[in-house]
Amino acid sequence: MLRNNRPAASAANLPRPKAALTLGFTLLVTLAACALLLQAGDSPPDRVPSNVAWTPETIAAASSGDAFRGLLLAKRCGHCHGDEGFSARASTPNLAGLNKLAIWKQLEDFRTQKRLSHAMDPIAASLSPRDEADVVAYFSKLPVFTDPQDNRAFPQSRPDQGHAAIATHLVSFGDGERGIPPCQACHGPVAYRPGVPSLMTQNTDYVLIQLEAFANGTRTNDINEPMRTIAALLTEEERKALAEYYGSGLGLQSGSSTSPK
Numbered sequence: 001m002l003r004n005n006r007p008a009a010s011a012a013n014l015p016r017p018k019a020a021l022t023l024g025f026t027l028l029v030t031l032a033a034c035a036l037l038l039q040a041g042d043s044p045p046d047r048v049p050s051n052v053a054w055t056p057e058t059i060a061a062a063s064s065g066d067a068f069r070g071l072l073l074a075k076r077c078g079h080c081h082g083d084e085g086f087s088a089r090a091s092t093p094n095l096a097g098l099n100k101l102a103i104w105k106q107l108e109d110f111r112t113q114k115r116l117s118h119a120m121d122p123i124a125a126s127l128s129p130r131d132e133a134d135v136v137a138y139f140s141k142l143p144v145f146t147d148p149q150d151n152r153a154f155p156q157s158r159p160d161q162g163h164a165a166i167a168t169h170l171v172s173f174g175d176g177e178r179g180i181p182p183c184q185a186c187h188g189p190v191a192y193r194p195g196v197p198s199l200m201t202q203n204t205d206y207v208l209i210q211l212e213a214f215a216n217g218t219r220t221n222d223i224n225e226p227m228r229t230i231a232a233l234l235t236e237e238e239r240k241a242l243a244e245y246y247g248s249g250l251g252l253q254s255g256s257s258t259s260p261k
């Protein structure tokens with residue numbers, strides 16, 4: 001009888017060890033995951049992209065400058081960035097009219113060597129927090145209208161039709177298949193995110209150098225890595241087309257209704 005019952009009994013019990021096993025396994029996995037999480041919390045991440053985080057305090061610090069005092073300090077910058085915030089060299093960025101938070105963040109990143117530049121790191125390090133806010137106030141107020149008297153490099157020549165079409169599509173629509181969002185979703189004119197520089201009046205060579213630096217990981221100061229990811233997904237030809245698009249002023253035309261501030 002007992003013998004006969006055994007198979008029946010064990011058959012009835014069969015789900016239990018299975019359930020216990022599953023439960024045990026789940027517990028183990030959970031514990032392992034917790035241990036990993038704790039470990040990750042203990043050790044700092046490999047590299048913090050920037051010391052800047054957007055809080056009411058940092059936004060206030062970036063916005064508190066005196067533009068007139070900034071004008072005097074900007075004498076130190078005009079040699080490279082142009083007295084009107086438009087550089088004579090296409091590889092040096094134009095600063096006129098850039099968003100305050102964007103200029104401030106880049107100066108902070110140069111100062112703390114989160115963004116590496118032989119030209120800018122010592123200059124940014126020489127500015128006091130007040131100087132920094134003052135030059136930010138000055139450059140962000142400079143107009144972006146063209147001045148024929150000035151020897152600025154912007155705007156550069158128009159891209160050929162093929163390149164213009166490639167760039168226009170990426171700026172307005174991105175590429176859903178590769179997971180590339182439209183540039184304008186962050187850089188304007190449709191939307192601006194805090195700390196994102198406008199590209200509308202930026203030089204071709206500078207834009208291309210930055211896209212390449214993000215793609216090959218020599219510029220790593222973008223918080224949450226949007227630019228390292230996007231630039232690496234773009235082909236070389238697309239990066240070139242985008243640089244030409246912005247450097248030739250094509251971005252200004254589509255965005256005439258919203259100006260960067």
Ligand code: HEC
Pocket residue numbers: 073074076077078079080081091092093095103104106107116117119120123135197209
């Ligand atoms: C010797 C030339 C030189 C001088 C002087 C100079 N800069 Fe620069 N600056 C550069 C170059 C070159 C870059 C681009 C660096 C790179 O390629 O990463 C740059 C980049 C910047 C950027 C980043 C712009 C962006 O869109 O990301 C800011 C902001 C800036 N400079 C502000 C200033 C200010 C403010 C001063 C004066 C206090 C100044 N610079 C003086 C050469 C100079």
Ligand code: HEC
Pocket residue numbers: 093105170171180181182183184185186187193195196197199206207208210211221222223226227230242
């Ligand atoms: C999800 C938002 C986002 C999208 C979409 C985006 N960018 Fe950016 N981009 C950023 C941020 C944020 C920065 C500033 C990084 C930093 O803090 O230094 C930046 C910086 C840049 C810079 C450097 C500008 C400077 O003055 O130093 C270039 C060039 C650039 N992006 C090009 C592009 C192009 C071209 C596209 C479209 C293919 C694009 N970005 C799409 C967020 C974005």
